[in-house]
Amino acid sequence: MIDEDFVSLLLKGREYLSVLHQEDCLTLQSDPAHIIDLCTHLRDEQTFDLLADLTAIDQGEDASTRFIVVVHLYSLIHKSYLRIHVNCLDNLNPEVPSLSGVFPAANWHERETFDMFGISFTEHPNLKRILMWDEYPYYPLRKEFPLAGIEVPLPAADVSEVTGANVDPAPMMGGPFVSSSNGRLSEAEPRGKDESWTEDTEKLL
């Protein structure tokens, strides 16, 4: 059972660990250096042996800690989840130790987090892109990357030579309209959230 005794036993002797909240499940915060020890302890002694999910959050370029790696573990005995936030220390080149030695399931999750955010996982056996093609230069889920995408050459050069195709930014006009609740009401007209318009028309005077 995840109760007060469990939490206090877990926190004892681990100063790097703190409890963020317990709203939907126990959420802990750890620092990158001790995450492997913590996860090994949770897997072996506390029966959290199923890695449900490993992902990251980008808090934005202006935040003090930009990237947070979030790990979700599940225990078949306690029948509940446990979430660990790991703050990346460096905002420009985030690095976190890889959990693929503790949970083989983390292998692909970490590759995906690297692909989408650019967070490197040290000592990962095969840290390559998994969802985008290998030569893709950007990290799509970062907040400054536009939804429409940035123009890059097509991964296969011979195909684009023959067909003239290119990786172009997707046209966003007519896209899903959301009105923002911040700001003045007169500007709260629903407009596409990502305004990287790809069509420029001269406004008639």
Next chain:
Amino acid sequence: MSKTVKEVQIGDVGAQAASRMDGDRMALNVGPSHPTTHGVLRLIMELDGDLITRCEPVLGYLHRGDEKIAENMTYNQFVPYTDRLDYLAPLANNVAYAITVEKLAGIELPERCEAIRVLVCEMARISSHLLGMGVFGMDAGAWTPFMYTFTEREKLYSLFEELTGARFTTSYTRIGGVARDLPEGWLSKVEKFVDELPQAIDEVEKLLTRNRIFLDRTEGIGTISKEDAIAFGITGPNLRASGVDLDLRKDRPYSGYEKYEFDVPIGTRGDCYDRYLVRIEEVRQSILIIKQVIASMPGGLWYAEDAKKIFAPPKEQIMTNMEELIQNFMIVTEGPQIPPGEVYFEAENPKGALGFYLVSKGGGVPYRLKIRAPSFCNLSILEKLVPGHMLSDITVILGSLDFVMGECDR
């Protein structure tokens, strides 16, 4: 005009083959487009004759950027994208997403809404397993079960169409309820369907379960041990076939599942045959659940009435009352207002545990939505599982894992 001949680039297969293979191994690329109709998965394999020595899956051929799209849309605008994650059981995805957001918003749903969600989830489970087993038979060489299961699925499609308007890709749930109530007479049609379904399952079983060729092709192939299954994060029927008793409907019941009695089939050996048997039995258990839901369907509303800033009021009130009109306007333009926080919820989908991790900073648009796809985790075991098998076992292993690239790549 002469045609210039360009050198064919077989991509990294050639480069890897040159650097890593020794002796007389052959590099084989089971490319993204291939007859096992599970979608666009590429396997780069190294063969020693007919024996596979290395297998590297390459994903991403269907990566559509769902998670980035979610950061630009309101919660209700994202529901059609959840349909197309596991496109064999779209209603189950809709329900999982809706429950995640409702957990964060702290909404309590009326009993009728929960019962409707359970009903459509189980129908989606039947639909997905029927296709999974039909295609599994087709992968092993049997064409007829495919036709039989597709006929049953067509009946399901008619039922879905009457309920939601679309055959599949239904977008049926909204945050705070479902889009519309059950049509009149629909429940009796569902009951008639589930009364006739066991006969069709029996026919498929008669063709496959004791079939000598099928047994030879699937028994002892692709065995996943209990420890491996848990270590690689596998969930759903694949995990249960390996002997682990984990079913989120029983262990962490949601949407009123605790009211219904059903069994959870657990396998013993974890090979392809066990996975097939587990799925067939799950269809039978789903039929039981559906019968119980129909028998005990409560009356009442199909949406949470007190979720004022989240679920749009019914049309008659919008057209006549000012307050409901404003409410509807705010929900449609700004989105359902969900308080800040984070939540992680996993639902027992036919393919495994579909999880949504939602981080909200207030407002109607999510800040970060991570979709934990069961097929993504199920496929990660391929690198370890496949070497040691013959080339012709590939189709059977892929068919038994029953994955969908739509949710794997998102």
Next chain:
Amino acid sequence: MYSNEVGYNSKIEGEVIVTRADAVVNWIRKHSVWPMPMGLACCAIELMASAASRYDISRFGMEVMRFSPRQSDCMIVAGTVTYKMAEVVRRIYDQMGDPKWVVAMGACASTGGMYRSYAVMQGVDNVVPVDVYVSGCPPRPEALLDAMMKLQDKIGNEPAVKNLSKEPVTSVAS
């Protein structure tokens, strides 16, 4: 006579039909289109449903879904084409033998559909020439069958004999 049938009475006209070469060639081609299902996403399920027993595509002679491009005539692109997949689609298109046609099935294959994002190619017609577009998300099997019938009409109007001496489309690799 007000009849649109191609009627033929062997007692009057004898055992020989005289017609244009184009008509014969097109008639043969359009009634045995062998599709190559480029089933990428959800539309592939509707494609399989149209091949199943309720919306039988076999009545048009098209149940022969050959996954080998060398043995097929028409590539049905069913599903979202991402940039990573685009080169594969083009290479497979080039491996098909002439005459070949392409049906873009569904909103994603026609224009990118509702996925306006960094990874989705906005329409498969950026890499292959498309003959028939089918709208819908996913299109009902009836819509797909209607599209195949329109394809049959299009094939019927082709100048087949003149096309035999035409230069083939530049392919990526031979």
